[in-house]
Amino acid sequence: MAGDSEEDPARLSSDRWTSGQTTAGDSRAALACRLCGSADLVSVVDLGASPPCESFLSEAELDRPEPTYPLHLRVCADCRLAQIPPLIDPVETFTEYAYFSSFSRSWLAHAGKFADEAVTRLGLDQGSFVVEVASNDGYLLRDIVRRGLRCLGIEPSVNVGEAAREAGVPTLTAFLDAATGEAVRRDHGAADLVVANNVYAHIPDILGFTAGLRALVADDGWVSIEVQHLLSLLELNQYDTIYHEHFQYYTVATARRALATAGLSVVDVERLETHGGSIRLWARPDAVAGPPSERVHAVLTEEKAAGLHELSGYAGFARRVSDVRVDLLDFLVQARRRGERVVGYGAPGKGNTLLNHCGIRPDLLPYTVDRNPYKQGRYTPGTRVPIFDPARIAEDRPDYVLVLPWNLRAELTRQLAPIAEWGGRLVFPIPRLEVVSP
Template sequence: MTRCRLCGSTALESVVDLGATPPCESFLAAERLDAPEQTYPLHLRVCTDCRLAQIPPLITPEDTFSEYAYFSSYSSSWVEHARAFVEDAAARLGLGGDSFVVEVASNDGYLLRHVVDRGIRCLGVEPSVNVGAAAREAGVPTHTAFLSPETGAEVRAEHGPADLVVANNVYAHIPDVIGFTKGLRALVADDGWVSIEVQHLLTLIEENQYDTIYHEHFQYYTVASAIRALASGGLALVDVELLPTHGGSLRLWARPEETAGEPSRRVADVLAREKAAGLQELSGYTEFSARVAKVRRDLLRFLVTAAEEGRTVVGYGAPGKGNTLLNHCGIRPDLLAYTVDRNPYKHGRYTPGTRIPILPPERIAADRPDYVLVLPWNLRAELTEQLAYVHEWGGRLVFPIPELSIVEVER
């Protein structure tokens, strides 16, 4: 029987069932195309007791992150987002030469490089061997490990307590949410700060962002469920920011509960928004599955019509979320000839499940397709600018979420 990983309840209600898919980052090398792929159910449920939305932990973080295909630095807007965060956090917390910053799931050093540039001592804790090596090559000190209470205690014993612990886009990626939170508490100084960025379940549901449901994401947070999760490890939420990243994210500012003090007015405001949307009951979840089905029908209708009219459609980007969309919709190379990606690690590989080739971005200008389906729709502004050149031959951009949108771009 499935139990809630935060409170242990068996009272889990279905939110949306996306069938079964391969892990979203398991891109296939050409020599694996004739081999079978393992698929796993992708079924989001919400706990009616603590309201944590979650999928079963059918794969382990070790399966996904020992070698990882995602390098944060290939997104210019994400690197800029990290730079702005470091600048703001340094001012907010008074970080300087005597401070110590730890980032958990630090990837290729995309954020900590800005900490290094400010002369602040720092350390990345990154489980993926390949991206951690890239961070070290870029001059960012990086420890290869998954965070646990024991890892946190070891890092603290060797390097001292952290004035700031950053955990961006990782709090959803760990099935042992309680152990991970205790690891954050082990890292942070008793008077320090923890900053967590994670997708907001409110915008996921309101904007039909179902493609961000995949096996790497074990849970999806509201502020209400995040408060409970943080408390499980001895941390208390003191402030929250609403961010546009990933279609709508939370930046949670937490401190050790003994020094946290009262939460800000912004915490109460977001809790009120979530309550008004029905997310503290079940009413806010009931229509989501039907709206997801409409996204699928609209996209397939567009692709089938384009194929029947002899028009060419290719993809831009090969993000994990794109693989949820492609698999749920049953899109194959007959409807999407290929996709491109800036990450050379993915070139020559194929998307999991749907077997769509991944090519370098230059292929779009060479082939001049009629339509470019943008899979990382959350980078709409950045990619609309990058892809403005498709206007030269009358090409158009297609964004599948929150609803199908066909855009004529201009120089």
């Protein structure tokens, strides 16, 4: 277990995998770094095994076997890319997907603000072409369509891609790789802006996906990538964002290395509050990139100070993860002993990492709720917690509501304000256990 060595960087490096264990069908598969090919992977935290986080169960599936997969974060000792083994085939995960971006009002506002700023910053007009990779249900490109700009979404999930088309967003059902990027460029022209929000962590083939980005973007164009910042994940104990859909976890330094493999240079970076702390990378083809901004240098300096450009910055994380688990379980057990009722709010992927790692089942959390109708009437993977419509909370008047999508804290605190009428309180498990009145 990684927790045995969390305080000693020298011991942290003892869990290393060799290239002789990397056959795709092996239960200990694909253990070479997917960016640089090194076999020198160092344990950061081992979360045990859990099912894919978006594989919600129907009632008919409750008595069937449910596959689980190891969830063990390691960092490459050579290039510093943090990663988990690619044990889940993205085709299985994303062909039909349970996550629809448009159900979060704050995320819609974030996307609309980005569209406004990108149009202004890049001088986009009706002659411009915008492509979004992993465009989901068209949550962002709807704003581009409303501005009269030509656009295309590339979305692998059939069901959410269909929702985008119904909303008037042209959408291609496909996974991005070099061949897809070249085909889109041939059929539609090169893109002035390629957007890749919260997808760069979701692809096991970093090199092929990055080559696809370069194929899509014009030789004088821009690529904008949003991804959770590994610095925030580690500093704020956000371990529940480690799940099988997220194959790797980026610093600016490792993102630069990845983009450089296809001739793309990071020229600017923005720090964002989304997902508990993200970065927005602005990249361009090498020939037109120019020197990186002061903001790039500033974030790199901060990462280096935190030890993330070496191995020392990863020591201690496993112990902090264990503390989160112990504190949450202690709260739930004590509440049950006092006869108080705790229910959940939200059924996000991150919540399923938390529930499975902590072993939280209906005896401690009788149900959770979610605004997404796709999830209502189903059960959380692994822990089998039933999911209801949010109206259930007002009907039952629980003592506490455990907020699983803690990254939407401001939005959900407003939504859940009515629980104060009966003395209900909110529970946020991360970065540390916090019980508050809404």
